[in-house]
Amino acid sequence: MxxxxxxxxxxxxxxxxxxxxxxxxxxxxxxxxxxxxxxxxxxxxxxxxxxxxxxxxxxxxxxxxxxxxxxxxxxxxxxxxxxxxxxxxxxxxxxxxxxxxxxxxxxxxxxxxxxxxxxxxxxxxxxxxxGAMHTFDPGWLAAEANWGSLPQTAHTIRSSIVLPPNARFEDFASEVITRPAAGTRDYTDIEVIKGMLNGGIMGLAIHDLPLVRRFTPDFAAVEVLEARIVRPFGYVISLRTPTRTIELRGAMNNTWNPEWSFEAFSDDEALRIDFTPSYVQAGSATATLSRAGTTIVHGPFEHNGYEGEWRELAAIASGSKQAPSAQTLIDDLTFALHIANATAARVDADHQTAQAIREGAHP
Structure with a gap:
């Protein structure tokens, strides 16, 4: 050539x-x-x-x-x-x-x-x-091609992220989170707690929130039931909509076994997608679909979402593929922002309740 x-x-x-x-x-x-x-x-x-x-x-x-x-x-x-x-x-x-x-x-x-x-x-x-890389991962795309009606019938959705705190993630987290210098974080300070949760949602959970939203038709009605931090950095956030139960978990600790998974369950079907940890370039996610006593695994494929997003961009720029609608991007962002804001409001409400109880106990 x-x-x-x-x-x-x-x-x-x-x-x-x-x-x-x-x-x-x-x-x-x-x-x-x-x-x-x-x-x-x-x-x-x-x-x-x-x-x-x-x-x-x-x-x-x-x-x-x-x-x-x-x-x-x-x-x-x-x-x-x-x-x-x-x-x-x-x-x-x-x-x-x-x-x-x-x-x-x-x-x-x-x-x-x-x-x-x-x-x-x-x-x-x-x-x-x-660049929500998981939406471009061939493992996710294979699940999408095979999951049938599960996004409509699922009642429970879970995103779980466990990663080691390597220097890159510490740098990333310190950029996202409003907090004192490392080593002096006050876990009792309500603003530090809200900053950590906001950083967790907008810095880590946000990778999977487009996936969660795909399985949550009534995403606009999401409410936060519980939100708490996990030390040294992490979060557990429980949410619900009128038809869905959602759990977001994330932790960066001294784990030897990183895990990044997305799960969705209906009464008779289950989907689990195991993604590669951040910064890992080789291999895709694997998607496991279980229904009626059968289990089918899709993947791993040769590349993951890091390469997938660039392949997508090249196809869109060359005109061979249509870009996602701007409304999809706005809905994904609105969903993440709403969860972040509702989480902060839940922390404030819980803090005020605890304060009222303490003041009632000690007049």
Whole structure:
């Protein structure tokens, strides 16, 4: 094949933010997809980081979003910056006329930002996907192709995440969570508790909330029954809707056996999906479907959602696949934000109740 045809079929990638997620997840995935995508430009506010990471892949580097967006070799943009910058950068990439945008979750911090992104995407015609990697995992997709009516009939849904606290996750958690420096966390401080729970939901559980929502037709009516932290970092959150019981569990501790699973149960069917731990590049999730005394396992497949999201982006940018509707992305984000807000409200209510009991016992 000629070099000209190679150039026309390989999409140029620009990455905003060159932190651990870019270095340990996206660059290895893109290295395996050289027939589809080529990293052309890396931007980071730290010039030394931008230069060093770009040098690994032979890309241009800068400290300016405008320099990256104005680079004619950049056709698709990945937004891997701190989450408070996501919305403005997604909008800027759309207005720059790029072919597609991949944004790390959450793609917005509130419903107003999400609505702005949706409007700009519709106005410019630039498709957006959010990097909830499990929705692109071949194991999840195989389950989707075979689960039949389970999303309508399921009554219990569970997301369970147990991970070791490696340095990358500590860095990630410290960015997400509003809390004192490590080692001085006050587990009795109501604001620290709410910060930890919010960080758990918007930083960890958010990976699986689109999956939970898929099995929760009445997701708009979700309410939080119980929310508590798990030390040193984790959460247990029990929720319900009129037709569903939902449990979200997450913990980062000194485990030797990481586990990341999603489960859904109806009266006569069960689905369990076992995902690979974060930062693991090889192999997909496995999906186990049980019904009427039979059990069928799908997977593992050759790649997981880290590579899957880039394959999806390439297909969308080249026009061979349609992007998910902006409404789906907004609904996923609204669901996560609602759970985060309702969890904070539940913690406040429980705290006030406990305080009233204490004051009643000690007038």
């Amino acid at each position: 000629s070099s000209h045809s190679d150039a026309t079929r390989t999409l140029g990638v620009g990455i905003l933010g060159a932190g651990p997620v870019t270095q340990a997840i996206h660059l290895p995935s893109l290295a395996r997809l050289g027939d589809l995508l080529t990293v052309r430009h890396i931007m980071d506010v730290d010039p030394a980081v931008a230069e060093s990471v770009a040098a690994r892949v032979g890309a241009a580097h800068s400290t300016s979003i405008n320099a990256l967006l104005e680079d004619p070799k950049v056709e698709v943009v990945a937004i891997c910056s701190p989450h408070q910058f996501h919305a403005e950068q997604v909008i800027a990439a759309c207005r720059a006329g790029k072919k597609a945008v991949l944004c790390e979750k959450p793609f917005a911090m509130n419903a107003e930002e999400a609505a702005q992104i949706s409007a700009v995407s519709e106005e410019t015609g630039v498709p957006i996907i959010v």
